[in-house]
Amino acid sequence: MTDALNTGLTGEWCWHTLEAGAKRLENIDVAGIFDEIADTLELKGENPFRIRSYRRAARVIHDMPDDVKRLVETDELTGIQGIGESLAEKIVDIVKTGTCDFYEEIKKDPAYNLTAFMNIPGVGAKLAVRLNKELGVKTIDDLEKAAKAGKLRSLEGMGEKLEEKILKGIEQYRRHIGRFRIAEALTRAEAIVSILSEVKGVTRIEIAGSLRRRKETIGDIDILVISRTPDRVMDAFTSMTTVADVLAKGDTKSSVLLRSGIQVDVRILPAANYGSALHYFTGSKDHNVAIRDRGKRMGLKVSEYGVFDVKTERNLGSKTEAEVFKAVKLPFIPPELRESSGEFEAAEKGTLPNLIELKDIKGDLQMHTTGSDGANSIEEMGRFAKTLGYKFIAITDHSKAVRVAGGLNDKELAAHIKAIRKANSKVPGIEIMSGVEVDILADGSLDISDEVLADCDVVVAAVHSKFNMPEQEMTARIITGISNKNVNIFAHPTGRIINEREPYNVNIETLISEAKKSKVALELNSHPDRLDLKDIHCRQAKDAGTMISINTDSHADQQLTNMRYGIATARRGWLEAKDVINTYTLARLRKFLEKQG
């Protein structure tokens, strides 16, 4: 790997994550196929346990850190919990050929065409089949028409409310269609960068677009390349095994559709105007409009080819992004801030934030172990955290209200705290703090007694039930919960799951100000499906002086590396190291936890 090669990622995690990204590609593909098979089998009314096996295998493969391709080579697949002879055989075929016989068979089944319905919240397999059979609807458009015409209520056991629910579900589904979560987009983009960077003649390659700005969801992937050999780059790009369709292939621009449905554009650029092109293709659109407007007022013309003096036509900056900004008399604005949401004003005033970086993080304050629904022991979590250079972590298993996750009651938590202390003494060089993710019940009370909570180093409070309370009630419930003197952090504050579940009704402004009063930090949950608080709320919290805790909520040791997504969102939320409690030294953190700092 050469220095000239720049992936657009900041700092030290560049190559480390690139490798991880390249590894995971086939895992996602296998998982996607198994999920489609599971959906189709469910629609066909097959054995629910057989369906569960496919879903479980899909999840295991998706989440595991190991490269499924490597496991095929070393014949280790059947050693994995949830993968037996039959699934292993299919995985081998998929990795080698991109598909397997059973999947091809499934795709021919009429039920396969109904899998789209299952993406609508509130519609499961049974309902999808009935709607298809009794109303003849084949597409989501059909379903929408039928619901709007009031045809659903004529069916037995269905009423007006269900019609409304389905229409709302369709609306939600449409809003999200075509947008991919950052983790999937980044993983795929990094894998492509890895492949293309091996092509002879490539001197620079970089991710641009909304992915470079680290938006939580991404429409398509843009990759910019400097190369002496455009033909070779385009050949390598369009012949990747993950390509489903080549939409365009030229000397300077090619587009493909990946099997996963993501469109990827690759552009070959001349080195001379790489900086202005990178700036242009990074966006956002609004940011570009604003910077062109600014240039115009200064007698300059800004385009992807450079910043030109209108009179003399002299090029004032195009080789690097820094040159472009300098030409319009601005300091460098980090990609994450380029949303035309105040970055120009801050740049003018010299008040751009010194954005937080991954290396600022000294520990992670929310994670699970085998004590509830995690995959690893306390010690294992501690040892892995240590390899990340962390100085401290907090073990925060669920409380009893979250029954499906094996939540702990008072007595079990008390014993767990002892186990954590014991583990702490066994892993030198890192402080493993005791904690809990305690549920805030519907009435605002906590699911663990004050007595036991007081014994924890870190108390993370969270909502996991009754998501649909009206705003006032939900806000009051949360405020009551976090005003308990033992609570330190409020986890995933809005409860949203990106592309899947809307946030519950909580008044963010009230929550932010009450959290500050109670000396409670709001969590920025780093799980790429959550990213909760989201960017704009982080900025609101920062402006109000409410502290943030960036945690991974890991359920397995490898997930601790999800911190990168939390950092990405934090940067989009203008956060600096000083706004985040897990950049503190252990001594200072303890003061905060004791509500003295």
Next chain:
DNA sequence: GCCGTTTTCGGCCCGACTGTTTTCAGTCG
């Protein structure tokens, strides 16, 4: 389809919630 001091068959998590209906089926996590 997976798994095993209930091991080659038979069990596999289960409670909350919703919309509908009055005892339940479907969806979700």
